Amino acid sequence: VLINFSMALAEMERQQLDAPSASMLLVNLFQLLYVLDGLWNEEAILTTMDLMHDGFGFMLAFGDLVWVPFTYSLQAFYLVDHPSPLSPAAISAIVALKAVGFYIFRKSNSEKNAFRRNPADPRLAHLKSIPTATGKSLLVSGWWGVVRHPNYLGDLLMALAWSLPCGFQHLLPWYYMIYFLILLVHRDSRDMSECRRKYGRAWEEYCRTVRFRLVPHLY
Numbered sequence: 247v248l249i250n251f252s253m254a255l256a257e258m259e260r261q262q263l264d265a266p267s268a269s270m271l272l273v274n275l276f277q278l279l280y281v282l283d284g285l286w287n288e289e290a291i292l293t294t295m296d297l298m299h300d301g302f303g304f305m306l307a308f309g310d311l312v313w314v315p316f317t318y319s320l321q322a323f324y325l326v327d328h329p330s331p332l333s334p335a336a337i338s339a340i341v342a343l344k345a346v347g348f349y350i351f352r353k354s355n356s357e358k359n360a361f362r363r364n365p366a367d368p369r370l371a372h373l374k375s376i377p378t379a380t381g382k383s384l385l386v387s388g389w390w391g392v393v394r395h396p397n398y399l400g401d402l403l404m405a406l407a408w409s410l411p412c413g414f415q416h417l418l419p420w421y422y423m424i425y426f427l428i429l430l431v432h433r434d435s436r437d438m439s440e441c442r443r444k445y446g447r448a449w450e451e452y453c454r455t456v457r458f459r460l461v462p463h464l465y
Contacts, residue, residue: 247281249315250274253322260326268337269330269411273321276344276408283352289359317422321412324419330412340410347403354389354396361385376455378448386455393458395437398430402460434459 254266254274261267266274332340361370365383374391375383389396405423412419438459441449459465 247278249319250277250322253319253326257322257326261329267325267329268332270322270325272332272337272340272344272411273325273408276404277318277322279348280404283348287352287355287359317425320421321408321419324412324416328412328416330415332411336410340407343410344404344407347400347405347407349400350389351397351400351404354400357388358385358390358397376448376452378445380444384445384448384452386452391456393460393462394453394456395430395434395460398434398460402427402430430460 250273254270257263257266257270357370357373360367361373361375361383364370365375372387373385374387375385377383385391393399402423405426409420409423441452445452
């Protein structure tokens with residue numbers, strides 16, 4: 247957030263602007279919302295793959311202290327010296343994309359976290375699941391009945407909204423989107439292998455029920 251804010255000030259100075267450009271404002275506001283959401287829903291982070299399976303170590307420490315702040319801010323860095331004017335229609339479309347992505351991301355993560363914390367919660371009675379030999383159940387309805395990783399889908403839509411304000415003149419502001427897509431596809435593959443080993447036949451039934459991994463009818 248602070249790096250992005252600094253980039254907004256640098257853009258105003260370099261381009262002699264009285265206020266940050268619309269593109270810079272979108273990037274700053276979108277990523278600020280992402281950070282605030284993470285802080286507000288901090289308890290849900292405890293049920294993510296990073297903490298439940300990978301654990302805390304060099305990868306997580308380096309990622310949070312170095313990788314995230316200096317790669318997530320590449321869009322703002324690019325806009326400092328590369329103006330990217332947006333029409334009102336383009337701004338509206340990008341904001342709508344961000345809103346859809348955020349809605350999918352937040353609702354699916356909240357649903358998963360609530361189910362993991364208390365599957366017997368009456369508010370979750372409408373959700374269907376497949377029991378496994380481990381004693382846990384696999385969600386096959388709600389957001390998690392649409393694709394196997396609806397939270398990844400929402401995250402990717404938000405990543406796309408972060409990059410679009412920068413236009414298509416350079417690869418740099420699209421680095422995060424490309425890297426994130428590769429990361430999530432790899433994580434999905436790793437998750438598939440681990441869950442197949444862990445849940446056995448229940449996982450096979452789950453895959454038959456929820457056919458699509460990330461994007462409905464595409465992947």
